[in-house]
Amino acid sequence: MKASLLLLQAGFAVLGAPLVSGFIRKVKNALRMRRGAPLGQPYYNIVKCMAKEEVVSEATSWIFRWTPSIVLGSTLAALMFVPVFSFSLSAPGMGDVLTLFFLFSLGRFFLALAGLDAGSAFGGMGSSREMFIASFVEPVAILSVAVVAGHSASPQGGLMACSMGMSFSGMVAAAALFMVVLAETSRIPVDNQETHLELTMIHEAMLLEYSGPSLAMLETAAHTKQLIWFSLLGAILWPWPVGSSAALSDIAAAAAFFVLKIILCAVIVGLTEVSLAKMRLFRVADFLGLAFLFSVLALVISGLGY
C-alpha cells in the first residue's frame, strides 16, 4: 500500500514538475507585461525533443550516452527521500536528507563529466562552474537542514527533510535554503536559464551537446529537481499537516496544501528573478557566503530556544 502510494507520488511529481517551470515563466512574463509562452510549454518542449533525431559527438564515450538516464534515474530515486505531499510519504529507514543531497551530487557528478566528454570548451566551462557553485552550496544546505532537524526531534530520526513546526530559527534556515534553491535550480542571480551566452551560462553549458530524447531526459530531471527543492523548502518553512497518517483523506488534504505551497514558492522565485540581475561568477561565492551566514545565524537562534 505504502510502496504503491510512494510510487504514485513520484509519478505525480515527475508529471507535474514541468508545470512548475512553466508557471514560473508565466509569472515572470506577467511581471514584465508580456503574454509569454503557454503554461504547458515545457511539456511541448519535452514531447518535441522525444520525437527528434539525436546527434552525438564522435569524441564522446559511454559516459555521455548514459548520463541522461543516470541523472534522471538518480533524481527519481531522490524523490523517495523527500516528503513531497505528506511526511508519511517518504520512505522510512532508507536514508535521510543527506542521502537526498548526495543523490543530487551523483547526478551532478555525471552531468559535469558529460560536459567534459564532448571536448568542447563550453561544456568544460559549464562543468567547472557547476562544481564550483556546488561546493559552496553543500555546506549551506546541510547545515541549514541540520539546524532545523536539531531544533525539534523529528519523527523518523536523523536529518529528516522536514521540521516539526514553525519556528524562528526554521525561518532563518529557510532563508538560507532559499538562496541555495536559487543556485541549485539555476536561477538568477546565480545562473540564467533564458540565455545561451557563453559568458554567463552554467547549467545550460553542460547540456549544450545534448539533443533529442537525451535532452528531454535532462530537462525533465531539472524540472523534477526543482520541484524537490521547492517541496523541501516548503516542508521546512511551513510544515503542515504534521504527523498525518497515510490515510487517503489526509493525503488529499496534504496534496492540496502542497500545491498551494509550490505556487507560493514559484511566485517568490519569479519575483526574485525579475527583480535581480545576474551576478558575476565570483560574486556567487559571496552570495552563498551570505547564505552560510544565515544558516549559522539560524543555529544561534535555535540555540537560544526559538
Place this chain on the structure above:
Amino acid sequence: MFFLSQNSRWCFDPLALFFLGVIALVSLPSFLFSAGYLRAQFSRGRSLLATGLTVFFVLSMAVVVASANLILFLFAWEFMSLVSYFLVVFEHEHEASVKAGMIYLVMTHVGTAFLLAAFLLLHAQAGTWDFEGIRAAAPAFTPALKNILFGLFLAGFGMKAGIVPLHIWLPYAHPQAPASVSSIMSGAMIKVAIYGLLRFIAGMLGVPPVWWGHVILVAAGISCLVGVIYALMEHDIKKLLAYHSVENIGIILLGIGAGMVFWSWGWGVLAAAAFAAGLYHTVNHAVFKGLLFLCSGSIQVATGTRDIEKLGGLIKRMPQTAASFLVGAMAISALPPLSGFVSEWLIFQVFFAGLRDASSGGKLFFAGMMACLALTSALAAACFVKAFGVAFLAMSRSRAAAEAREASLSMRSAMIFLAALTVALGLGAGLVWKMFCAVAASFLEPPASAWSGLFSGSWDLIRFPGTDACLRTPMIMLALGAGIAAVYLFVRLTARKRVMTAGRTWDCGYYRLDHRTEYTATAFSKPFRIAFSFFLLPYRKTEKIRDSFYHVKEFTYETATTPIFKRYLYDPMVRGFFKLAQYVKGFQMGSIHWYLAYIFVTILILVVIFGRP
C-alpha cells in the same frame, strides 16, 4: 631479548586485527598488480628488488600493528620507515626521487624522535615496556604528564599520517615510489599512524580531557580543506592523489576527534560510534585510494606520463582502467551507494548528534566541523570530475595518450578486485558497521558489556545510535537501479524512432575542433584558484620577446600557486638550521689539536664536578 617478556610480544586484540586486515586488503592486490606493473617499468633484477623490499615493508607494518611492546614497536616502526625510504628513492636516477626521499627521511625521523621521547617517558613512569603494564599504570599518571604524552604522540604519529602542517613530505614521497608501493604507502602506511594514535592515546591514556578532542578536530578540519584545495590545483595524477590522502586522513580524524570529545563528555555509546565511523573511513580510504593509485600506475605504464594535461580520451583505449578509476573517484567523492558515502554519512551523523545535544558553544563548533566536511566532500567531487574528465574523457591531448594500451591481466584484475571491494563496502554497510562497532567498543573503557545500545540494525541497515538515523544502502542501490532502468525503458519504448547520428562537437562553425581547444585541468580549477586565492596566493609570469614595439615574437605564460607551508614554515626553519650549523662550525674547525683540547677540558670539568669521593 631482554625487553621481551615471554607473554607480551604480540597482541592480537580487535584493534590490531582490524589494522592487520586493512594492511592485507591493500597489500595483496598491490602485489598482484606489481607482477605486471614492475615488469613493464623495470628490468628483471630491479623488479625483484622492488618486490623484496615491498615484502619487507608490508611485514614491518604488520609487526608494528601486532607488537605489544614499546621497543619492538619502535624497531618495526623504524624499519618500516627505512624500507619505505628505499622504495621512495627506488628510481634514484631521477633527481626528484632523491629530493623526495630526503624530505621523507628527515620528516619521518623527526616524527620518530617524538615517539622515542614519548616511549622513554612511558617507560620511566610505568617501569615496563609492555603495553599491558603501561595500560595498567596509566591511570596513575598526572594530568600534566598525560598532556605531554598526548602532544608527543600527536606530533609523532601526525607526522606519519600527514596532518597539516606536517604533511609536506606526503605529496613528494608518495608519487615517487612505484605505483604499487604508493598504493600501499597511502592505503596502509599512513593508517598505521592512525593505529598508533588510537592505540596510545585512546587505548592507553584513558578518558581524555575535552581539549584533546578539540585539538584533533581542528587539525583534522584544516587537513581536510588544505588537502583538497591543494589537490584541486595539482595536475600530476599521483600528487593529486597524495593530497587527497591528506584530506582523507583529516576525515578519519574528524571521526576520531569527535569520538574523543564525546568520550570526555561521558557519551559512551556515541563516542564508540564516532570512533567506529572513523575506522569505517579508514578501511574505505585504504581500499579506494589503493585502487586509485593502482589506476595511476596503469596510466603511467600505458602513456609514460603522470600529467593529466597530456592525457585525455583514455576511456576508449583503456576501458577497464577507466571503469575502475571511476568507481574509486565516485567513492572518494562520497557518492551513493559506494563506500565513501557510507562513512561520510556516518561522520555527518556524528556531528549532527554533537550539534543537537551539545551546549551552545559545542553546537557552533560541531556546526563548523559539519560545514567543513560538507565543503571538503563537494570540493573532492569537483577535483575528481577534473581528474577523471581530463584524463579519461574527450580527445587525447598527446600522442602517448592516443596510443595507450589497456593494462595487463594482473594489473586489471587487481584494480577490478579493489573496485568490487569498494562497492561491497558500500552495499554491505550494516554488516561492516557491526564489525567496526565491536572494534571501537573493544579498546574503549569500560568493557564491551556497556555498549548494548551501540549496534541495532541488520546486515543491510545502519541505525546510528543517538540520532536514530537509518541508512539502507542496498535499498538506495535498488531505488537508483530501478530509476535508471525505468528511464531507460521509457525512452526506449516511447522514442521508438530514436535515431542517433554521430557528428562533430559543436564548434560554432569554425574549423574542426582538436585537442588544443579542449578545456584543460588548469582552466577547470581556475574558479577555485580565484576563490581560494587568499590561501593559494596564485601568481603569473609573462615574458614577451619583441621584434619591435609592434610585434611580439615570443610569448611565454606561466601560472602557479605559492606553497605557503613550504615558504613560510619550512624554508625559514631550514635556513635557521643552516645558520645554526654555521655557528657550530666555529667550534669545529677540523684541527685535531683543538679537539684534544676540548676532550681535555671536558674531562677536567667532569673530574671537578663528579670527582668528589
